[in-house]
Amino acid sequence: MVYLPGLLVLMLMVTAKGSIGPSNNSSFCTESKECLLFDVVCKTGEYEVRHYDPSRWVSTDAEAYFMGVGAAMAFRRLFKYISGANEEAVNIDMTAPVLVKIPEERNMWEPAVYTLSFLLPSEYQENPPKPTTEKLYFTDMPEMNVYVRSYGGWMLSLTSRLHSHLLTRALDRVRASYNSSYHYCLGYDSPMKLLDRHNEIWYVAEGEPVCSVPQHPASAS
Ligand SMILES: *[C@@H]1O[C@H](CO)[C@@H](O)[C@H](O)[C@H]1NC(C)=O
Ligand SMILES: *[C@@H]1O[C@H](CO)[C@@H](O)[C@H](O)[C@H]1NC(C)=O
Ligand SMILES: *[C@@H]1O[C@H](CO)[C@@H](O)[C@H](O)[C@H]1NC(C)=O
DSSP: OTTHHHHHHHHHHHHHOOSEEEOOTTSSOOSSSEEEOOEEEEEOSSOEEEEEOOEEEEEEEEEESSHHHHHHHHHHHHHHHHTTOBTTOOOOOOOBOEEEEEESOOOTTSOEEEEEEEEOOGGGSSSOOOBSSTTEEEEEEOSEEEEEEEEOSOSSSHHHHHHHHHHHHHHHHTTOOBOTTEEEEEEOSOTTOOSSOOEEEEEEBOSSOOOOOOOOOOOOO
């Protein structure tokens, strides 16, 4: 019974943080025990607006000419952390999604800085074990609304560029305000899953999110 108070504290912490919870089959978040939860604000044919509560992530930066190379290095570093390379030597459950912050403007001849983050499970949101390398740090994501476009296949590929382009085009068409200096790529699946993979592009909304797409008169298309 020695650990009961600790368990109670843990349960209180879990209920206090509403943003991370068990996955279920009704969503694309099927492989990990816990996922980042959200509310759908609205949906159009081209994007979805979601509201997220604050959440804490463990992050690392990678400087690279090619997103894939940078992400692979960063992924290994984060994976070591959750596999016990932390000051408490604890194993931490993998969650979904994995988040990559991608700067929008960059010169082809300079490496870009990508930031990769793993979502901390609810158990470790408040007090995550300290990393054993200074290359890892914690990121507190504020409460936010995001514009979301989903796509299949692999997260970091040429198609992700296409989808971020299609999303900004749709947002610009409805004059939505978003931070155009970066976007996020999110992956929900392990490399073991080959079919029905789910990925997303996010732009962070500024001000009131815009949900209405101009209605074109019915045409032959
Ligand atoms: C989720 O779906 C799979 C396949 O449809 C099924 O085998 C499994 O029992 C479901 N799990 C839950 C928790 O509903
Ligand atoms: C999925 O699980 C979450 C958290 O348990 C719950 O809030 C949500 O309603 C579930 N979704 C559906 C469609 O059952
Ligand atoms: C957009 O994001 C950048 C980088 O995070 C930040 O420096 C800037 O303040 C943001 N712009 C606005 C209008 O919030």
